[in-house]
Each structure stands twice: as structure tokens, then as C-alpha cells.
Amino acid sequence: MLGSSSASLRVFLRRAGAASIIRVPPSLHRVSSSFATGPRQDVGTVYELRTYDIIPSKPNEFLEVVSKSINVRLAHSEMIGFWTVELGAMNKAFHIWKYDNFAHRAAVREAISNDKEWQEKLSAIRLLLHKQDMEIAYLVPWCKLETPPKPGVYELVTYQLKPGGPALWGKSFKAAIDAHVSKGYGKLIGVFHTEYGLLNTVNVLWWYENADSRATGRHLAHEDARVVAAVRESVQFLESQRNMLLIPAPFSPLK
Template sequence: MLGSFTAFARRAALCKILHQPTLPWVLSSPFGTGPQQDTGTIFELRTYDIKPAKTKECMELINRDIRFRLAHSELIGFWTAELGSMNTVFHIWKYDNFAHRAAVRKAIASDKEWQGKLSAILPLLKTMDMEIAYLVPWCELGTPPKEGVYELITYQQKPGGPALWGQSFKAAIDAHVRASYAKLIGVFHTEYGLLNTVHVLWWHESADSRAAGRHRAHEDARVVAAVRESVQFLESQRNMLLIPAPFSSLK
């Protein structure tokens, strides 16, 4: 105990010299000195709610004309919600950095052909939401083994960022990955939008295989323990089962 107190006192003294708070985790947190998010590549996550009874018309236009938008930047995936939401599409775009995104947005605004196509789509939308996110440093963008369905789980974490909840959140994700209940595609931490939000994208062979895996996860003591530790930092969560569009890179 004396040794621990002495170590703390030394850290406190150093913090005072540096004009830093005297909290013991300031100097020892693995999220303060460990891998950091790539501040180059960014991902734009867009969620559009389509007006009721207009989904079929809207998707027909998008399927026909999306090639004009694809000429400007890389589409990671485009999906329609099958379960968890109605009349909703979700898509992810990749940019090298913020300057790249700004250049693309400028080019899109000057693209009269795409703007003409877009003018027919916009009246069919009820709401549009956009977030900018990074992949977390311990996750690379995955690829599915074959065509299937996707599950997007959105976690609203307690304020404080990864320094507060990152380690337990990673442990919960790792427990599911090790159990092979699903294929992890990406873990995205929001930089612009609702902060302390994490979107986790999983691939499943089918909705039934997802249900079976979910059932096994509930009986896996390792997964249950990791989730129990993580939920203490959770405010809310929701999910959607997603069907990839024909032009989606992730199928």
C-alpha cells in the first residue's frame, strides 16, 4: 500500500508541474498512449428516410443513376433497411481526408448531370442524416466471404470518449469475433454528429443465421461477461438488418 501511495504522490507532483489534473489514469491510460485513430481516412455515414410509399420509386432512380455519383468518390456500401427501420437507406462513403471530401463535394455541386438526377430523388426523401466517422484503431475494414445480409448496431456511449469506455467496448466486440457468430466488417467512431456514438457493422449469411448466432452468444459465458462489463458505459443502442443494393461494393 505504501508503495502504491508513493507512486501516486510522484505522479501527482508531476501533474502539478505540468499543470495537469492529479488523476492517476492521466499518465497510465492505454488509450492515451496506445494506438490512435487514423486522422487521414474518414468515412461519411448517411441515413436517408424515404417518404412512405416512395421507396420503390426512389430505389429505382438510385439504381439507375448512382453511376454518376460513383464517378466522384468511393462507395463502401449502400443498403436498404429490412428490419429495425422502415423506408430507410444507409450508405458509407470513403475519403482520404477532409480536403478530399471538400474537393469531391465541390465537384459534385458542379456536375450538372448528377445534379439533374439528384433533383428527381430529393423530393422522395423525408429526412437526411450525415455523420463523419473514423475506423477505430484496432479495426480494419473487412470484406464478407460471400453475399449475405448486414447488421448495423449503433451504440450511444456515456460521455467521456474511448478513454472511458473504449477498453471494455473492444473486449465485448473481440468476444463476439472470437466466437465467430458473425463477420466483423467495421467499427466506426463518430467525429461529427452525435458524439460518443459507435456504429458496428456485421455480416451474416442470412437473417436466420444471425438469429442462431445471437442465441448461441446469449449462452456463451465469455461473451456474456464481456458484454456485462461494457454495458455500464452504455446509454442506448439500436440495430437494423440491412440488404445490400445491387451496386453496393459490400454485398
């Protein structure tokens, strides 16, 4: 817009002549726009979402090794939860770490790189991995991290949304989540909007008492007119969607 406005103004000045008095409208004095794509949490807390692809036939060994090692890593920063994937994928582990801000994360990364005991244990863990993936995310402004009422299972739903951010799809996405929460079809644990990684990605973490209660809630939601209407409104911004049923590890803070 700035380029086309400036070009039009130059043409107008040439046609008007040097002797003419030109008053430039205030709107052309400065052309600017906000690059914000929607509201964000006021706090600086960031969450690191890690997904590990485990070598086939090694998931049990992986979990055993991590169980014996994780306390060394927990001495450096807070882990929100650690799960293995039961349905929706195979040979995967998913975990979430919390940091006060990016400086805190950088300090922790430096500390663990200098922790010889952890580096030795990490070497054993890496031998059991095929691939690692990491995203940095914020909780969306209208969500706070919740805890479940008792041990159960979790569902991670990953939405890839159209470019534009919450300014484009935030309102309708929230309405769809709220419609599920208001009727108790699932216990919402957290909604994470990716800052580093595949952008316009939102990871929604739900808790259920068991896989069957999740199936029942899903069935009821599909017959709920309010939920159906909210989903129809939000799906116009959806590129893709994937879900996984997660089982908390014995050492996971979220059970």
C-alpha cells in the same frame, strides 16, 4: 485544478510575507493535461455515414432512381456500401462513403456541386426523401474494413455510450466485440467511431449469410459465458443501443 492551485499559492504568499524566500514546486510551474480521449487510427481516412428517410410508399421508386443515377456519383469518390433497411426501422436507406481526409471530401463536394448531370439526378432523388442524416466517423484503431465471403445481409448496431470516449469505455467495448468475433457469431465488417454527429456513438457493421444465421449466432452468443461476461462489463458504459437489418442494394460494393 489550475484555478484552485493558483488561489492557494496566492494565499500562501500573502501569509509568508514579502521578505520570505518562496520555492515554488516544479509541479506548479505549469499545470496541463491531455485532452485525448483515446487512441485513433493513424491514417487520415474518414467515412461519411448517411441515413435517408424515404417518403412512405416510395422506397421501390427511390431504389430504382438511385440505381439509374449512382454511377455518375461514383465517378467522384468511393462508396463502401448502400443498403435499404429491412428490420428495425421503416423506409430508410443507409450508405457509407470513404475519403482520404477532410480536404479530399471538400474537393469531392465541390466537384459534385459543379456536376450538372449529377445535380439533375440528385434533384429527382431528393423528391423521394423525407429527411437526411449524416455523420463523419473513423474506423477504431483495432479494426480494419473487411469484406464478406459472399453476398448476404448486414446488421448495423448503433451504440450511444457515456461521455468520455475510448479512454473510458474503449477497452471493455473492444472485449465485447472480440468475444463475438472469436467464436464466429458474426463477421465483423467495420467499427466506426463518430467524429461529427452525435458524439460517443459507435456504429458496428456485421455480415451474416442470412437473417436466420444471424438469429442462430445471437442465440449462441447469449449462452456463451465469455460473451456474457464481456457484455456485462461493457454495458455499464451504455446509454442506448439500436440495431437494423440491412439488405444491400444491387449496386452496393458490399453485397
